[in-house]
Amino acid sequence: MGAMRIGYPCINRTLGCVGARTLRLRSYSFPRLEEVMASNLDCLETMLHWNVDHGLRFFRITSDLIPLASHPEVRPPWQERIGERLSKIGRWVSEQGVRIDMHPGQYTVLNAKEDRIVSNALLDLAYHCDVLDLMGLDRSAKIQIHVGGVYGDRAASMDRFVSAAQRLPKRIRARLVVENDERGFPLADCLGLSRRIGIPVVFDAYHHSLFNRGEPLREALATAEETWGSEDGIPIVDYSSPAPGGRFGRHAETLDDRHFKRFLAQSVPHDFDLMLEIKDKELSALRAAALAGDDVRLIT
DNA sequence: AATGGTCAAGTCAGC
DNA sequence: GCTGACTTGACCATT
Numbered sequence: 001m002g003a004m005r006i007g008y009p010c011i012n013r014t015l016g017c018v019g020a021r022t023l024r025l026r027s028y029s030f031p032r033l034e035e036v037m038a039s040n041l042d043c044l045e046t047m048l049h050w051n052v053d054h055g056l057r058f059f060r061i062t063s064d065l066i067p068l069a070s071h072p073e074v075r076p077p078w079q080e081r082i083g084e085r086l087s088k089i090g091r092w093v094s095e096q097g098v099r100i101d102m103h104p105g106q107y108t109v110l111n112a113k114e115d116r117i118v119s120n121a122l123l124d125l126a127y128h129c130d131v132l133d134l135m136g137l138d139r140s141a142k143i144q145i146h147v148g149g150v151y152g153d154r155a156a157s158m159d160r161f162v163s164a165a166q167r168l169p170k171r172i173r174a175r176l177v178v179e180n181d182e183r184g185f186p187l188a189d190c191l192g193l194s195r196r197i198g199i200p201v202v203f204d205a206y207h208h209s210l211f212n213r214g215e216p217l218r219e220a221l222a223t224a225e226e227t228w229g230s231e232d233g234i235p236i237v238d239y240s241s242p243a244p245g246g247r248f249g250r251h252a253e254t255l256d257d258r259h260f261k262r263f264l265a266q267s268v269p270h271d272f273d274l275m276l277e278i279k280d281k282e283l284s285a286l287r288a289a290a291l292a293g294d295d296v297r298l299i300t
Numbered sequence: 301a302a303t304g305g306t307c308a309a310g311t312c313a314g315c
Numbered sequence: 316g317c318t319g320a321c322t323t324g325a326c327c328a329t330t
Contacts, residue, residue, distance in 0.1 A: 018325075020324070022325060023326085027327080064324090105310095107311095109309095117309090149311055
């Protein structure tokens with residue numbers, strides 16, 4: 001079994017640098033964008049080095065790396081300005097065995113009914129893909145999205161997702177992975193979409209615990225795993241636990257060690273990279289890495 | 301310097 | 316039809 005890489009999304013609070021500085025539309029100018037991009041890249045590099053120094057070899061790059069990059073009214077020519085720098089970072093990352101992924105937010109809806117929304121989603125996916133392509137990363141560097149809205153008709157909404165995904169340029173489809181969510185499309189639906197489109201499923205264990213069709217964790221991990229081809233890298237799994245006393249779907253502030261150990265024990269023998277979607281980010285990731293390193297997975 | 305309202309964007313529930 | 320929640324950090328106008 002390969003070693004599980006553990007990661008966290010976008011932000012390192014220990015370092016305190018800001019890797020997601022942004023711009024308002026009103027304050028947009030290309031020179032300002034250049035300044036913000038450079039500053040975000042500085043922070044990205046700092047975080048990546050910190051991660052490697054601390055044994056964390058999985059990281060989600062923020063969608064805000066290049067502010068307004070995919071805004072249809074702005075479309076700044078950012079690629080030529082930072083392409084070389086991204087490629088340098090990407091080369092280093094690859095040498096270090098670090099895996100990267102990205103996760104467009106809730107506003108990127110591939111299965112929307114309105115054409116305008118879909119075409120904006122396409123622009124946004126192209127932006128994410130540009131970042132990973134310019135970094136020179138192989139196709140195990142994924143872009144994960146949710147299916148989108150249900151619009152009162154699950155089947156039709158899944159059909160729209162399929163046809164939009166099938167129209168994507170090859171380079172984007174090669175990076176696209178679909179993730180089960182906690183209210184619209186559970187794992188079973190994502191597996192169906194995966195079969196139709198030929199893209200892997202990112203299994204989100206927390207969402208699955210909140211919304212499922214009765215599949216036990218082991219079975220869920222196994223079926224999601226089958227959707228990953230050899231070029232896709234080992235599967236990506238997202239993990240969190242409920243915030244005590246929080247509303248439905250809220251993510252924990254910090255790692256629940258016992259919950260996590262139970263998860264690890266149940267995940268044997270599946271091999272995957274694990275993204276910890278927990279609010280205190282790198283602190284929980286470090287603790288999780290320590291727990292995972294202690295052969296917790298062998299003590300079932 | 302500190303504060304608090306606002307922000308590119310979409311969906312859904314509740315009125 | 317409209318508003319606020321979602322979730323959340325950072326911007327930026329105001330003090």
